[in-house]
Amino acid sequence: MTGTPxxxxxxxxxxxGSVFHAPLIAAxxxxxxxxxxxxxxxxxxxxxxxxxxxxxxxxxxxxxxRADELDLIVIASPNRTxxxxxxxxxxxxxxxxxxxxxxxxxAEARALAELAEKRGLLLSVxxxxxxxxxxxxxxxxxxxxxxxxxYRFESRFERWRPQLKGGWRESGDPAEIGGxxxxxxxxxxxxxxxxxxxxxxxxxETDVRREGAQADDDTFLALTHENGVRSxxxxxxxxxxxxxxxxxxxxxAGYVKHGLDPQEAALxxxxxxxxxxxxxxxxxxxxWGRLGAGESPVTGGGTPVRTLPGxxxxxxxxxxxxxxxxxxxxxxAPEAAAALDILEAARRSAAEKVTVTL
Numbered sequence: 001m002t003g004t005p006x007x008x009x010x011x012x013x014x015x016x017g018s019v020f021h022a023p024l025i026a027a028x029x030x031x032x033x034x035x036x037x038x039x040x041x042x043x044x045x046x047x048x049x050x051x052x053x054x055x056x057x058x059x060x061x062x063x064x065x066r067a068d069e070l071d072l073i074v075i076a077s078p079n080r081t082x083x084x085x086x087x088x089x090x091x092x093x094x095x096x097x098x099x100x101x102x103x104x105x106x107a108e109a110r111a112l113a114e115l116a117e118k119r120g121l122l123l124s125v126x127x128x129x130x131x132x133x134x135x136x137x138x139x140x141x142x143x144x145x146x147x148x149x150x151y152r153f154e155s156r157f158e159r160w161r162p163q164l165k166g167g168w169r170e171s172g173d174p175a176e177i178g179g180x181x182x183x184x185x186x187x188x189x190x191x192x193x194x195x196x197x198x199x200x201x202x203x204x205e206t207d208v209r210r211e212g213a214q215a216d217d218d219t220f221l222a223l224t225h226e227n228g229v230r231s232x233x234x235x236x237x238x239x240x241x242x243x244x245x246x247x248x249x250x251x252x253a254g255y256v257k258h259g260l261d262p263q264e265a266a267l268x269x270x271x272x273x274x275x276x277x278x279x280x281x282x283x284x285x286x287x288w289g290r291l292g293a294g295e296s297p298v299t300g301g302g303t304p305v306r307t308l309p310g311x312x313x314x315x316x317x318x319x320x321x322x323x324x325x326x327x328x329x330x331x332x333a334p335e336a337a338a339a340l341d342i343l344e345a346a347r348r349s350a351a352e353k354v355t356v357t358l
Contacts, residue, residue, distance in 0.1 A: 006032065009074070017036070021074050031319075071323065073094045078176065079168070086123070090123065095122035105344060124333075133261045137289065142248075147251075152248070156242070158234060158239035221342075246289070257307070
């Protein structure tokens with residue numbers, strides 16, 4: 001890609017904006033971080049220190065007022081603001097990337113998709129975990145037939161955070177769209193859909209375990225896919241002993257992988273993709289998953305499988321290709337709506353203690 005880079009306005013400079021979006025945008029050929037929107041003085045100073053050429057605005061309204069100077073809006077603000085901000089951006093004639101979850105309901109996501117299609121604009125959802133190292137590795141194993149016919153997919157996104165951190169993510173106000181079901185659950189459900197396709201039924205258990213907590217912090221989902229695969233998905237902040245990230249069982253072999261993709265930790269520590277001294281997204285051999293049958297990987301069963309490098313930069317590279325030349329939207333709003341169908345069904349399942357048929 002050559003020529004003048006696309007000018008990006010980033011709304012929100014909390015965890016999502018400062019750790020994920022801004023570094024990845026800045027590292028993407030064809031994109032330039034033009035403006036950061038945050039009303040927090042400390043975050044404004046942080047943005048200026050980290051990106052000296054960036055403009056800082058206190059309100060997203062400042063972006064709409066100069067829409068002709070921008071080429072893409074990225075929304076990394078609290079969940080409750082995603083729909084109104086995405087709507088405003090599309091109505092201003094600007095392509096949009098929205099952090100997950102794109103909306104609180106599947107109906108809202110589909111309405112946004114219709115608006116984007118009507119305006120002829122890109123609407124993409126940031127599902128970065130499609131480019132996790134373990135997910136890329138598992139996807140290749142399945143495509144290559146190493147597991148045979150997959151029977152069961154177990155996916156865990158577990159943490160040990162016995163003390164509350166505070167903030168909107170732990171709020172019990174439904175308008176905030178907080179809790180782990182819509183936070184980490186957005187990731188594990190999206191991955192299950194990418195791997196195994198549509199879902200016919202959903203069963204879920206959601207609990208509020210920690211003292212003073214208001215939103216779900218320990219949640220389990222059981223999905224039955226149209227092709228017969230069963231996905232068991234765990235998201236938790238109360239896991240004192242972490243389980244495997246993936247345990248996938250097939251007719252030929254199983255794959256077990258522990259540990260999280262290293263890219264988030266690297267971004268938090270200030271590492272940047274594309275830096276000459278950084279081997280991006282890789283992990284040491286002792287963290288590789290194991291492929292085998294009949295034995296436990298804990299006792300040495302199976303064969304180590306080299307983990308493919310994680311590749312979060314691929315998401316924004318794909319966005320740039322869509323806008324500058326051609327290529328598919330890396331994550332569409334209808335795909336995100338399909339995941340929200342499942343999250344809504346899970347919420348109903350847990351509340352009513354029933355299995356929900358889709």
